[in-house]
Amino acid sequence: MRQHYVGPDGRRGEPGQLVRLSDGRAAETRPVRCPNGHVLAHGTFTPVWLPCRVEGRNGHRTHRCHACDGVVYTPPLDEHCWRDDGQHPQT
Numbered sequence: 001m002r003q004h005y006v007g008p009d010g011r012r013g014e015p016g017q018l019v020r021l022s023d024g025r026a027a028e029t030r031p032v033r034c035p036n037g038h039v040l041a042h043g044t045f046t047p048v049w050l051p052c053r054v055e056g057r058n059g060h061r062t063h064r065c066h067a068c069d070g071v072v073y074t075p076p077l078d079e080h081c082w083r084d085d086g087q088h089p090q091t
C-alpha cells in the first residue's frame with residue numbers, strides 16, 4: 001500500500017519533506033495512516049529517529065501508532081535494514 005504524507009497544514013507532501021510554517025519553523029511531513037490503517041494525527045503517534053544499520057545511510061524517521069504500535073518507516077526499510085537474525089530493528 002502506498003503511503004501518503006501530509007504536512008502540518010494537512011497539505012499533501014513528499015516523505016520526509018520539511019514544510020515551512022507561517023511562523024518560520026519547519027516541520028516534517030507525516031504519514032497519513034499507520035500500517036494498520038489508523039489515521040495518524042497530532043498526539044496519536046510518537047515520532048522517533050532510527051539510525052540505519054546500513055553504513056553510509058542516514059536513518060529512518062519512524063512514526064509509531066499509539067493505537068496498535070504499528071510503525072511507519074520513512075524512508076521505508078529495505079532488505080539491508082533487517083538484522084541478521086531477521087528481527088525488526090528496534091525503535
Ligand SMILES: [Zn+2]
Pocket residue numbers: 051052053054057059060077078080081
Ligand atoms: Zn535502513
Ligand SMILES: [Zn+2]
Pocket residue numbers: 034035036037038065066067068069070
Ligand atoms: Zn495503528
